[in-house]
Amino acid sequence: MNLKSFFAPPVFRGNKEKTLEAITLNTALWTVISLLIIMQIGNYIGGRTPAFISLINYIFLILCFLARYALHRGWLKWASIVMLVMLALGIAHITATILALGTIRTPASTAYILIVLFAGFQFGNKGIIMSIVGIAFILLALTVAESNQLLRKADYSVGITQWISYTALFGLTGNFMFSAIKLTRRSLRQSQQEIKQRKRAEDRLHIFSRIIEQNPASIMIVSPDGIIEDVNPKFSELTGYTKDEVFGANPRILQSGLHTKGFYEDMWSTIYSGQEWRGVLKNRKKSGELFWERASISPVFNEKKEITHFVAVKEDITAQRAARRKQNATNHQLKIQLKEINNLQKILKKQALHDPLTGLHNRRYMDEMLEKEFSRAKRENYPVSIVLLDMDYLKNFNDSGGHATGDHALRTLAAQLKASIRQGDTVCRYGGDEFAIILPKTTSKDALTRAIELQKRMQGLTLLYRAEQTLRITFTAGIATYPTHGKTSEEVFNYADVALYRAKLKGRDRVELFEQTS
The missing domain is CATH 3.30.70.270 (Reverse transcriptase/Diguanylate cyclase domain)
Incomplete structure (x- = not known):
């Protein structure tokens, strides 16, 4: 593991939303870790920070690294819970620091800004509003307490600690805002890309819809439960049923009763197994008229290879079969006539080469x-x-x-x-x-x-x-x-x-x- 991969957030392939949430949490955690390390260095140099404050800083660091561990294991929910706990403890930590210093006019007060940023970054508008309201009441209480001299005597002397605290606060706040803007731009680009993809998908769907609507074949879309969900105009033209009449109905409304139960069981067994079924059906129109169809019924799968629909594409072959029957009858008659001609030719040939009286050759x-x-x-x-x-x-x-x-x-x-x-x-x-x-x-x-x-x-x-x-x-x-x-x-x-x-x-x-x- 190199240094870059150590600081980088985890990437969850095929799940953009989870990856984006991981990037957000990772940025917030490293910002908090950096702030705590810098503040601890400042406290060490200043030498006037109470020991319990340093202890709280170390606890925060441990929580941050626990949250990063959960993040890299893919436990985003647990990482978010740790982050929420840290926000609550952060408010308590800042408030305790102010009480220890005896005045709200310290760099610790400005650290509330980071709480609001983290809450908004992690939980959105709701987090911003709740954190602002909570911090506002805390600051009001501290202000009233300080104005009534209820706090310990404040130490207004300044030193390197204040410089480090302010510099770290401004720097990390700026870095946090930069990361937020960067993530926002990235999300915006992804949104624009998704919009383009959605637009292309909508265009393709529109084209496919026109293809189905204008297709010369009769098309019927059926759910896995055997319920008609959509038909094209050619279906209505052929069967006499409107789209509203067949919506929610079972395809058996077209059955003529001339096919056996085993015939339909074989058909459904084929398409439920994920294979295409091809065959000829004799169905009945709304008017009761019988007609022949050459049908192709195919299953439609989703990303998980589960059957979501069946598509039946059918062609009316009634006229073709009638023409074929007529042709077969004509061919049969021609065969009979040809047989008669052949027999006649044999007779004529025999008569031409045989003596009719004796049957001998002539x-x-x-x-x-x-x-x-x-x-x-x-x-x-x-x-x-x-x-x-x-x-x-x-x-x-x-x-x-x-x-x-x-x-x-x-x-x-x-x-x-x-x-x-x-x-x-x-x-x-x-x-x-x-x-x-x-x-x-x-x-x-x-x-x-x-x-x-x-x-x-x-x-x-x-x-x-x-x-x-x-x-x-x-x-x-x-x-x-x-x-x-x-x-x-x-x-x-x-x-x-x-x-x-x-x-x-x-x-x-x-x-x-x-x-x-x-």
């Missing part, structure tokens, strides 16, 4: 598959066989049972063909009674074997039996293979057609493999 699909299979066969170097077959005597079926019978015979043959192919093979109907089978990775010999096996499987298949007539489904087929018989799909197809023609010339219900003729 000529268009066959042409596409021929191009694909032959391109792949050329890249990967494997054979492709084409089997062209005609149903035998379709006219007989039509003549015997009508076109429905003929159609049924075609569907039956198509089903047998479809059941006989492997995965990767393709069977198509490309004419009235004409069918084609594309067999990738199949040689001429294998294709011939498979066609004969199919022919045998159909030998026992009859469609129409009459007393004198049995109609059996048979076919005649021609086969050609890439690259044995041709290098392109057109060549192989044509050679398969030639083989089919030759088979028909030799009779029906047979299979013919293409062979080059000289």
